[in-house]
Amino acid sequence: EPQNTTGAAPAAAGSATDASAGAKPDPKVLDEAARARAAALGINVDDFQIITEGKASILFPKENQVFYNPVQEYNRDLSIMMLKLLIEDLQKTAGIERIRVLEALSASGLRSIRYAKEVEGIEQIIANDLIEDAVKSIKRNSAFNQVPEGLIDTRQSDAKFLMYKMLDDAKGDRNKPESAIHFIDIDPYGGANEFLDGAVQLVADGGMLGITCTDLAVLCGNYAESCFAKYGSMPPKRGEYCHEMALRIILAFTAITAARYKRVIEPLVVCYADFYVRLFVRVRSSPGGVKETASKLAHIYQCNRCPSFYIQRTGKFLKNGRSEKFNPGFGPPVGPRCPHCEGTHQFAGPFWAEPIFNQDWLDRGLAHIKELTTNGTIGQVYGTHKRILGTLFSCKDELPDVPLFFFADRVANVLRTTMPRMDAIRSAIHRMGFRVSQSHTEPGALKTDAPFEVILDIFKVWHEQTKDKTGAGATSVKPGSPAEFLWKKPITHIPEDKRVGLFEIIPEACTPKKDENGERLARYLLNPTVNWGPGSRAGRKRGAESMQEALAIKRAENQGKRSKRRKTENDDASSSARAGAASSTGAENDDGNDESDGGADADKMQE
Secondary structure (H helix, E strand, O other), rough: OOOOOOOOOOHHHHHOOOOOOOOOOOHHHHHHHHHHHHHHOOOOOOEEEEEOOOOOEEEEEEOOOOOOOOHHHHHHHHHHHHHHHHHHHHHHHHOOOEEEEEEEOOOOOHHHHHHHOOOEEEEEEEEEEEEHHHHHHHHHHHHHHOOOOOEEEEEEEEEHHHHHHHHHHOOOOOOOOOOEEEEEEEEOOOOOOOOOOOOHEEEEEEEEEEEEEOHHHHHHHOHHHHHHHOOOOOOOOOOOOHHHHHHHHHHHHHHHHOOOOOOEEEEEEEEOOOOOEEEEEEEEEEOOOOHHHHHHHEEEEEEEEOOOOOEEOEEEEEEOOOOEEEEEOOOOOOOOOOOOOOOOEEEEEEEOOOOOHHHHHHHHHHHHHHHHHHHOHHHOOOOOHHHHHHHHHHHOOOOOOOOOEEEHHHHHHOOOOOOOOOOHHHHHHHOOOOEEEOOOOOOOEEEEOOOHHHHHHHHHHHHHHHHHHHHHHHHHHHOOOOHHHHHHHOOOOOOOOHHHHOOOOOOHHHOOOOOOOEEEOOOOOOOOOOOOOOOOOOOOOOOOOOHHHHHHHHHHOOOHHHHHHHHHHHHHHHHHHHHHHHHHHHHHHHHHOHHHHHHHHHOOOOO
């Protein structure tokens, strides 16, 4: 990962720098101040790169013994905002003035130091890491940033063991004022599954978990068997909604894990960004609420040939006055074959089928950003404030009670027709009496409560109105293809009188492109940097002098690795075949040996 050696704050992940972002520190001035501060601590700054993010400046080892990824500045900014909102909420609703925070996997300590310097109302931050170099880095950077003594308590332990140990020290009372943990931040290199059992037990009532998972290849269905082993859920092998499904799978796993300890979860803000998902989840003890867990989960029947899918709730919660009943879900919602294209179905899940955002927390987040923008300090507080604003607006615009979505391009493709403008499609759905929105995970999403047959008819009407220009559609499909079955069915859900002007734009059906101040919202961003991704684990690799050199070596080693593997397998197979042939020849010769040869062989063996 390319590192920032100037001392200036790295550019916001995917967002442009503007006048409101605040002045960047002068690298020379910062370097002189850093050298003076480091000299007093006996630190040679020539061995480090100075990386500034927010109010923290960390000494990052040039040999990369400690993990740091500048792309995740957005993750850390969003976490700071959510932590501020949590403290504000606890102060108002529970009378808790100061809280304790656990960062279970701290690495360089940047996140904990930013919490300490930028968030008011924190009594103590426990910064933990298993790696000795990371623990040294946390202590070194805490001193370098002049964090008040005792505010950051550094631990070296396995994160899982530490959480169980802290729970045991509290004698099972997670709400003790002197030891309660109200925010647990879990940001591992990979999946967070193994840490959630301890986290849902340890966090205090009304506290919050901040969960990051970067194993999207597993969660999005490339390795469905691994996803089941880690999260107890099978993701669909294909699905344009895979990133939203990843969020919902983690929520389902967290809910089931919490239910074992008579606890329930409430998603506050969850989002997909770059190469990871980030979830902020509130946890409460509720033996009665645990009974509703099954009714909040669902499975999905996804057609293998067309985009249609059907959702089946795992359980059913019936309430009539004071009477409550909990039953298994009723189904299946679809037959063995897809009613649209005669395809078969994948059966996947379970996943969280309830809303994944708390509208009140989204409003509070937007109000927080607006306040900082008004007083002109937004750039000094959040380097990625434009992206945070775009995310909050996108999440707020999503239909809260509609899980998953259709992908407009995919529907047009399977029908072999052209793609209308997104605003035109949404306007047509709105005219048909259904709700529709975008998704923060995909720009081409149609999140709607309209049945798939209505979506198909809308695209068919579009084709009928544009076919003279395109020549595509039913006349260009291949026999036996999904489109052949889809076009056999007439348009039945849109009367003739409603087809005229169906695609005229309705403003309320369109996704706002600007905020209330006229600033363009950064909803869907390009990859923010070169060599963009989750980065490499801590530690210099393959004797390289820098991470760039290590990356180049790794790429060279992996170039053509599949063809090399096949060649090795073929060579091994050829060698085995030759060895087998030689063995057969030898056996034939052995059958003709005389007794004296056998005696000589026996003498050699005896020797």
